[in-house]
Amino acid sequence: MLLTVNATLLDACVLATLEKGDTYGYRITQELAAGIGASESSLYPVLRRLQKDGRLTTYDVAISGRNRRYYRLTPQGKQALDAYRAEWIEYKRRIDEIFAQATEEENHDAH
Amino acid sequence: MTRTEFMAALRSRLSHLPAEEQDAALRYYEEYFDEADSEEEAARQLGSPADIAARILGENAQQQTAQPQMVPPQPAQPPKPKHSPWFWVGITALCIFASPFLLGLAGAALGLLIGAAAVVLALVVAVICPFLMLSVTMLATFVLCLYLAAGALGVFTPGAVLLAGIGLLCGALGVLSGIFTGYLCYWTGLLFGKLFRSCGRRKGAKA
Numbered sequence: 001m002l003l004t005v006n007a008t009l010l011d012a013c014v015l016a017t018l019e020k021g022d023t024y025g026y027r028i029t030q031e032l033a034a035g036i037g038a039s040e041s042s043l044y045p046v047l048r049r050l051q052k053d054g055r056l057t058t059y060d061v062a063i064s065g066r067n068r069r070y071y072r073l074t075p076q077g078k079q080a081l082d083a084y085r086a087e088w089i090e091y092k093r094r095i096d097e098i099f100a101q102a103t104e105e106e107n108h109d110a111h
Numbered sequence: 112m113t114r115t116e117f118m119a120a121l122r123s124r125l126s127h128l129p130a131e132e133q134d135a136a137l138r139y140y141e142e143y144f145d146e147a148d149s150e151e152e153a154a155r156q157l158g159s160p161a162d163i164a165a166r167i168l169g170e171n172a173q174q175q176t177a178q179p180q181m182v183p184p185q186p187a188q189p190p191k192p193k194h195s196p197w198f199w200v201g202i203t204a205l206c207i208f209a210s211p212f213l214l215g216l217a218g219a220a221l222g223l224l225i226g227a228a229a230v231v232l233a234l235v236v237a238v239i240c241p242f243l244m245l246s247v248t249m250l251a252t253f254v255l256c257l258y259l260a261a262g263a264l265g266v267f268t269p270g271a272v273l274l275a276g277i278g279l280l281c282g283a284l285g286v287l288s289g290i291f292t293g294y295l296c297y298w299t300g301l302l303f304g305k306l307f308r309s310c311g312r313r314k315g316a317k318a
Contacts, residue, residue: 025139026146033156040156041163044139045170052174069142 001037007046010038012084014046018056018073019081025069047071055080114150117160124164128171136167228306235299242292249285253278 005013013036017028025047032038050056055077060067073081112120121140125133140157147153157163206213256278263271 024142024146026143029143039158041158042166044136044163045166047139048135048167049170049174066142066145068146069138 005036005038008084009088010042010046011050012081012088013038014043014050015055015073015077015081015084018071019078022070022072024071028071050077112154112160114144114154117154117157118144120160121164124161125167128168132167132171231302231306235295235302239292239295239299242288242295246285246288246292249281249288251285253282253285256281 010032013032014028017023017031023031025043028047029038029040029043032043033040047056051058051071053076054074056071056073058069058071060069062068118137118140122133122137125136128136140163143157144150144153147156256274260271260274260278263274
């Protein structure tokens, strides 16, 4: 993708992924790598920071002789996600507006 | 790069971090390798351990610098008084002991001011008075000439006309001079008004 997701948007995407249900690091990484081209190496620091900020918690589940660490959205994380959503809608509207202006002007010039 | 090589490289680069941070990071990447179908593929996806370590170290440094901001702000300290009480005691004492000198100075300044005002007034009067006198004299001559001309009209007509002419000339000069005197008075008034107002302002500023 030509356009890349910045750190804040990546935070929001991680929170949104967890809103669908608790999941573990490898899954989140794969999902976001496929979804928005986030690099596999960038996810851990984000998860760790969100955990420290209290936006998500972890719990371990035993699976095939080892522990798998699951991440869960906290109420605080849900609140942050809602704020990001509202922000995104406004951001998208503004970008759309600018892009629409450009197209209108092009049409204007063509006539 | 194999899983073992990757993890060893990451561990050595994170060795400066607190044990808790190191464990959390290493655990995450161990799990990542466990979950992946192929360890080589996982290592390839993750990229260089140096790059990953740099991100983790960067994030930690940011949090450490950001932490002081989370501490509730200290209650604002009351502003320090600019001068100690002794400073004001000293100033007061100085004022009292220096009062003869200060009063003398103030008296001298007042004297100078009054003197200057008197000089200005004298100059103005010296300029205005001649013009006023000229005006009065000319108008008086005008009246006198016309009176004489009226008397001489039947007796010696050319003389009467001459007198009347002189009288009119004097009258015109008198009127002009009067007007000029009026202007002089007006300008003087303005000058003195400004002078007194500026003095008043200076006194107001002192008080």
